[in-house]
Amino acid sequence: MSLSMKRRGVIGLALAAVAASLGTARAQGTGLVIFAAASLKNALDEIAAAWAKETGKPMPKISYAASSTLAKQMEQGAPADIFMSADLDWMDYAAKKDLIRPDTRVNLLGNKIVLIAPRDSTLSIDVKPGFDLAKLLGNGKLATGNVDSVPVGKYAKAALEKLGAWEGVKDKIAQAESVRAALMLVARGEAPIGIVYSTDAAAEPNVKIIGTFPADSHPPIIYPMAITKDSKSADAKPFLDLLKSAKARPAFEKQGFTVLVPSASAT
Template sequence: MLKRRTLLGMGLALAVSVAPAFDAAQAQTKELVIFAAASMKNALDEAAANWVKESGKPAPKISYAASNTLAKQIESGAPADIFVSADLAWMDYAAEKKLIRPDTRVSLLGNRIVLAGGKDSTAKLELKPGADVAGALGTGRLAMGNVDSVPAGKYGKAALEKLGAWDKVRDKIAQADNVRAALLLVSRGEAPLGIVYATDAAADSQVKVVATFPEDSHPPIVYPVAVTKDSANPDAQAFLTYLRSPAARPVFEKQGFTVLNKAASSS
């Protein structure tokens, strides 16, 4: 069984590795600063590296964390030029708080959520109404992003409710600060199963997909992106345009994302 100390320690470690703090001095630099959902890391790191090679621009500084955490940081004055959310709700929040430029907002990518196990997992489960997710866990816990605030956690809870499995697993959840922290619990063998994005599972050789949740079991998974209201960096719009270009498409598709690339209205 997972211990609170284990979860806390790991959460702190991950916070250091994927969500570095930004000080006031950085706000004065001309480097592009991007706040992006944790599940974007592999794809966005590669896309940014390609953009640097093609444009000759300085490498952007990218901070990865849960979308809710990033939105709150921007609201508190953190210096970000671009915000990429893993759901519409937190981009809507940013729009309502007037933290982004609405005319720059687009729905960039789509994703899927899956039930993941360790690479040697023998779990077998069909995710349909009545699926015995609790039984598949045995005495272990189900790793998920926070079900009240982290997009992947909210999608996961909605899917479990739709399948009639939530009531039996709600007391067996190991909630993490972001989806990559949930993935790490499964990857390290500290949780037998976890709900993560398909792209996360594909990025970690220590996990495998046990089953994929039906698309109609949860709201559509959409990643919107926008330039922040206070950005004064002329490269912000240029980088956003690059993310929507044919050059970036293969990078996202290779990681398992669906490229949407369309204007995004508020949900």
């Protein structure tokens, strides 16, 4: 058996395990199941805890991972009630696979990508066309998400290509399975520089922002969400409405997200 076939087998078993565990959780009445991009963790944990306390309902079971991983898990049968992606592409993928209810889809949040370094770094970078990221890296690796599938990695590659820095660093990238995994590579000092969302940088005290990418250097960073097609939860729509409401806005803004839903702009 080839290595790739073995890898697919392992991935298949892992996805089956996820589906089984979440299916059991739902059957036992543990409440709402949410699949959410890893970068949403701090804000969404706060909102979910407040919702559970206020309603008396079980704390939602939230699985955090790269949007690509979550969409693939859903495709393999892992049950979820709400899907929250860190880019439009993976929500589009879920829609094409008939995994969501299109009428519930909404673009909820915006974000930025930044360069980070360990907190004791003295680096400061003017991120602009022609900047020499390869020189700054030296023999080190640039940590970010997988540039072909993980949203933050895709945004990073697009930005580096537009700014003329991609060719110099394309062979120096430590491609992580999620933005939080990339963040940890830098926080632990295993990579001297990383590209993550500004919200992740704000959530990790062991890193500092050393440069911000111009908004026009990459596609807009948009977080869409939707109720899944097979959701049977009566709480899915109320929780989705909560995420769009003014009540949820402070939790998102505290982490540095831009709230895109007009109804959430009220105070």
